[in-house]
Amino acid sequence: MNEKDLEFPYSKIKASDGNDTLMSFNMGSPGVEQKISILGYDKTLDIPFFAKFSEKPRAKKLTKNEIRIYRMLDGTGLTPKLLQAVDTDDYVYLKAEFIKGSRPKSRKMTDEVLQLCLPLSKYHLTDKNVDENGLKMSLSHGDFCPWNVLVSEGSIRLIDWELAADRTLGYDLFTYICQVAILFEPEKQLLLAIDDNMRFVKEYFYSFGITDYKPYLKAFAMQKWEYEVGKGNTRLSEKYKELANIL
Known part of the structure; x- marks a missing residue:
């Protein structure tokens, strides 16, 4: 041609x-x-x-x-x-x-995936370390999902960082749990999906000395709600609105 x-x-x-x-x-x-x-x-x-x-x-x-x-x-x-x-x-x-790798064998949250969330807390794109409600913030991937995770040479790598930004702690962890639930268990309430992964949620926040994760979960739900509304995605925005209202 x-x-x-x-x-x-x-x-x-x-x-x-x-x-x-x-x-x-x-x-x-x-x-x-x-x-x-x-x-x-x-x-x-x-x-x-x-x-x-x-x-x-x-x-x-x-x-x-x-x-x-x-x-x-x-x-x-x-x-x-x-x-x-x-x-x-x-x-x-x-x-x-180019990273040659494979998708995780399991779609569920694992200890290996949890450990991938933790190092991002060391980095910030801005000088803003807390939000208007005093919640701690750090760099987040933004689309932390199984399809952006690759297992390569025995280690786990993240790809597709275009949505990365400073957000409240737990954003990536909650994204992984909720997006998997939405895709594979669409009728399930997101709060139930969080409860199913409570061990990982508590372990994540304990590593930062935080015992009450709920304000962070609500902040996440509100951010995702606004994001999906902006994209015109009614189904997803309603799921996150429901989660925010429950909290």
């Missing part, structure tokens, strides 16, 4: 990453957050890589945020290694280490 006949901006991607790469492209789901995902092989570096190319304003913002997180957490092993970042007025291009 002639390059000019392609229905996506291949020339811009090529300009970002040179000529010595082999790439496959996924156009992504239509919408304000649509971005092109790329799985490629860099012949110069002799390594595979994963990349994102964003042109839409919302998608550009998310990719910029992910680049920021990769730079902040460089060397921690929590994120893939950032290989290249290009930020222009027209587009944002992120190129990162």
Whole structure:
């Protein structure tokens, strides 16, 4: 096929990453957050890589945020290694280490997944360590779910950090529990899903010297409610609204 006949901006991607790469492209789901995902092989570096190319304003913002997180957490092993970042007025291009791994065998919360939540409490994107209600805050992944967790070479790694932000403690832990319940037990009340995982909830908050987790659970429910309302996702927003009202 002639390059000019392609229905996506291949020339811009090529300009970002040179000529010595082999790439496959996924156009992504239509919408304000649509971005092109790329799985490629860099012949110069002799390594595979994963990349994102964003042109839409919302998608550009998310990719910029992910680049920021990769730079902040460089060397921690929590994120893939950032290989290249290009930020222009027209587009944002992120190129990162390709992590070869598998999804967790169990969708349920485990001790290994819990331990992945804890290190993030050491990091902050802002100087704000508590919210307006005095609840402790730290960096959170934002979409901490089984589909963003990879088991690679005996360790667990997190991918897709574009929603990362400072939030109240427990946000990622509660996200994992609730999103799994919503997907696989859609009729189940979220509070029951939390109760089913109470051992992990208590262990998480005890590690920070917090005995009452409920204010953090309510803050999480309110944040998720507002987020899903903003996306126009009525079903999910109602689930989180119900959880917030119970608390």
